Amino acid sequence: MAGILDVPKPRINCSMLSRFINRAVCFVGRVEKVHPSGKMFTVVDGESKTATVELNEPLEEELSGVVEVIGMVSNKGDIMASTYNTLREDRGVPFDLELYNEALKVIHDFPQHYPFQVAASG
Amino acid sequence: MMSDGRHTLSSFMLSTQLNYMAEENILVPNCVCLLKRQVTNMLKDGRRVVIILEIQVLKPAEEVGGKIGDPTPYSDGKYSPTFQYVSSQIIFFLLVPLTVNRNLNRDFMKKVPSALPDTPGGGSKVVPIASLNPYQSKWTIRARVTNKSSIRTWSNARGEGKLFSMEMVDESGEIRVTGFNQEVDKFFSLIEVGKVYYVSRGSLKIANKQYTSVKNDYEMTLNGESTVIPCEDSCDVPMVQCDFVSIGDLENREKDAIVDVIGVCRSVDEVTKLTTKSNREVSKRTLSLMDMSGKLVNVTLWGEEAEKFDGSGQPIVAIKGAKLSDYGGRSLSASFSSTMMINPDIPEAYKLRGWFDKEGHALEGQSLTEVRGGSGNYMENWKTLADVKSEHLGHGDKADYYSCIATIVFLRKENCLYQACPSQDCNKKVIDQQNGMFRCEKCDKEFPNFKYRLILSANIADYGDNQWVTCFQESAEAILGQNAAYLGQLKDSNESAFDEIFQHANFNTFVFRNRVKLETYNDESRIKATVMDVKPVDHREYSKRLIMNIRKLGAK
Numbered sequence: 001m002a003g004i005l006d007v008p009k010p011r012i013n014c015s016m017l018s019r020f021i022n023r024a025v026c027f028v029g030r031v032e033k034v035h036p037s038g039k040m041f042t043v044v045d046g047e048s049k050t051a052t053v054e055l056n057e058p059l060e061e062e063l064s065g066v067v068e069v070i071g072m073v074s075n076k077g078d079i080m081a082s083t084y085n086t087l088r089e090d091r092g093v094p095f096d097l098e099l100y101n102e103a104l105k106v107i108h109d110f111p112q113h114y115p116f117q118v119a120a121s122g
Numbered sequence: 123m124m125s126d127g128r129h130t131l132s133s134f135m136l137s138t139q140l141n142y143m144a145e146e147n148i149l150v151p152n153c154v155c156l157l158k159r160q161v162t163n164m165l166k167d168g169r170r171v172v173i174i175l176e177i178q179v180l181k182p183a184e185e186v187g188g189k190i191g192d193p194t195p196y197s198d199g200k201y202s203p204t205f206q207y208v209s210s211q212i213i214f215f216l217l218v219p220l221t222v223n224r225n226l227n228r229d230f231m232k233k234v235p236s237a238l239p240d241t242p243g244g245g246s247k248v249v250p251i252a253s254l255n256p257y258q259s260k261w262t263i264r265a266r267v268t269n270k271s272s273i274r275t276w277s278n279a280r281g282e283g284k285l286f287s288m289e290m291v292d293e294s295g296e297i298r299v300t301g302f303n304q305e306v307d308k309f310f311s312l313i314e315v316g317k318v319y320y321v322s323r324g325s326l327k328i329a330n331k332q333y334t335s336v337k338n339d340y341e342m343t344l345n346g347e348s349t350v351i352p353c354e355d356s357c358d359v360p361m362v363q364c365d366f367v368s369i370g371d372l373e374n375r376e377k378d379a380i381v382d383v384i385g386v387c388r389s390v391d392e393v394t395k396l397t398t399k400s401n402r403e404v405s406k407r408t409l410s411l412m413d414m415s416g417k418l419v420n421v422t423l424w425g426e427e428a429e430k431f432d433g434s435g436q437p438i439v440a441i442k443g444a445k446l447s448d449y450g451g452r453s454l455s456a457s458f459s460s461t462m463m464i465n466p467d468i469p470e471a472y473k474l475r476g477w478f479d480k481e482g483h484a485l486e487g488q489s490l491t492e493v494r495g496g497s498g499n500y501m502e503n504w505k506t507l508a509d510v511k512s513e514h515l516g517h518g519d520k521a522d523y524y525s526c527i528a529t530i531v532f533l534r535k536e537n538c539l540y541q542a543c544p545s546q547d548c549n550k551k552v553i554d555q556q557n558g559m560f561r562c563e564k565c566d567k568e569f570p571n572f573k574y575r576l577i578l579s580a581n582i583a584d585y586g587d588n589q590w591v592t593c594f595q596e597s598a599e600a601i602l603g604q605n606a607a608y609l610g611q612l613k614d615s616n617e618s619a620f621d622e623i624f625q626h627a628n629f630n631t632f633v634f635r636n637r638v639k640l641e642t643y644n645d646e647s648r649i650k651a652t653v654m655d656v657k658p659v660d661h662r663e664y665s666k667r668l669i670m671n672i673r674k675l676g677a678k
Contacts, residue, residue: 093661093662096662096665099484099662099665099666099669102484102665102666102669103665103669106669106672106673109676110672110676
């Protein structure tokens with residue numbers, strides 16, 4: 001877990017999964033279905049594509065809404081989650097997943113302005 | 123008398139120009155001919171007469187050798203009204219010599235029109251609107267009324283009168299039609315917008331383009347001989363003829379031009395009432411229209427149209443004959459002669475709907491109408507604080523207005539409150555008489571009390587620059603999160619609580635709508651910026667705008 005926190009975690013969507021195999025990423029999507037075992041669930045991104053998230057420990061409570069998952073992309077294109085958090089949508093402003101996707105595209109279209117590097121200290 | 127092998131009809135007449143065919147024995151009994159062009163007139167007694175305009179002999183009589191078939195006389199009663207729209211090429215056999223009508227034909231033609239009944243199509247063939255001209259008088263058009271004005275009366279030195287006008291459209295084009303005096307009585311109540319009518323024998327003249335945007339060199343006036351007959355079969359007559367101008371193009375048009383526009387209604391204001399110079403109260407409503415050019419324009423509706431307008435669901439609105447004005451740059455007004463259609467059943471509307479649902483809804487759009495004084499329309503003129511300085515906003519004759527997203531970095535709490543006249547509409551600073559009374563010079567009265575009002579000086583900043591601004595009552599209260607009266611009380615009683623309010627208000631980010639103007643005091647000119655309105659940041663709108671700007675920059 002500690003290892004993943006020190007590394008840059010580019011935000012991606014489903015169509016970018018294949019480019020980030022074996023790398024740490026940050027994936028934001030809406031929970032679609034939770035596997036009965038609680039160790040896996042599917043998420044839908046802003047382009048309506050689906051990805052699978054696998055957890056180390058089974059979920060303790062019901063998961064729904066928009067989540068942000070940090071983890072490694074497996075060879076199969078699934079996300080092996082290290083940690084996740086739910087984005088609250090009950091505070092009045094709903095999370096616009098399509099708009100987030102547009103922003104994602106901007107980040108990846110202009111890497112010279114959005115470099116994924118650990119900022120050098122000092 | 124002619125026969126088609128099955129029936130005979132003796133009501134055929136040669137038009138005058140074809141008289142030679144009879145005279146020169148080209149048309150001889152028993153010859154087979156092809157009737158190429160004819161006009162069918164119906165007499166008052168129900169009989170039909172066919173006037174032959176063009177006829178061709180296919181087989182001369184000698185080769186035919188006698189009567190073909192055993193035709194029986196055709197009784198007119200069996201005819202259906204749509205008969206004449208069937209192919210005009212009918213083969214007939216000439217059975218008896220056609221009467222050579224010289225003047226007879228002319229008289230006939232004269233008689234028939236006056237005996238014209240009120241049945242559809244009786245009289246002349248239906249011609250397209252595009253073919254109407256002042257040099258032909260015997261025509262009928264079949265068209266839909268797209269717009270009908272109310273009856274207007276006038277009274278001048280020459281007398282008085284009344285008129286109404288309407289616009290009609292068919293597959294070929296459109297035309298403006300006016301009726302005066304007696305024609306108003308005859309036709310006004312009969313005509314309904316949206317319905318299709320046969321109109322004939324109006325007079326045509328060159329159109330006065332000043333009053334209409336209808337695309338036709340001519341316009342029609344109904345006269346004593348004109349007829350207007352409802353048409354039942356109207357499905358193929360188009361609903362409307364519009365030549366839409368892209369909103370982005372409106373900048374290139376002259377003011378006062380009359381244009382047709384179509385767009386998505388992005389936003390609509392509440393209906394307001396205002397009083398005209400003649401002391402009439404009239405309703406008004408402004409809506410914002412956007413199309414695929416990405417530009418927005420404000421459209422003003424009046425009267426009943428304004429009151430009834432429902433902009434929910436961001437409908438497609440099409441306006442024919444809107445007036446372009448240079449108010450606020452460019453804006454449109456729906457006049458009494460404009461026609462507004464909501465979600466019209468035309469291809470342009472579907473195209474717009476599709477575009478809007480896919481990409482248009484995310485577009486911020488740039489408005490051609492600069493709203494003055496922050497009427498809550500935040501859709502235009504976004505600037506960064508650095509832009510405001512580099513573009514020298516406010517340096518012109520008139521004040522400039524802009525919107526920006528900025529963070530409060532300093533609030534001056536000293537002297538932010540003043541004692542104002544307690545009268546309802548007066549905010550003038552009162553003078554403390556030191557005897558418990560406060561005097562207002564403007565109202566010329568003394569009061570035992572006052573009301574606290576805010577004038578807050580603040581410095582706001584964004585990534586590029588900062589700006590000193592003045593916030594008055596409403597915007598100051600919004601920033602501080604407290605009303606002036608409470609603040610005044612706190613200042614006098616609990617100074618630390620008062621300070622805390624300012625601490626709390628600092629470093630908040632808002633959308634500011636500001637007014638800048640160059641002001642001169644004693645040879646010194648300074649830019650004064652006033653906050654007209656303060657709103658919390660709508661992150662979605664902001665994000666969309668940023669993404670759009672980035673994409674625009676990226677495309678360059």
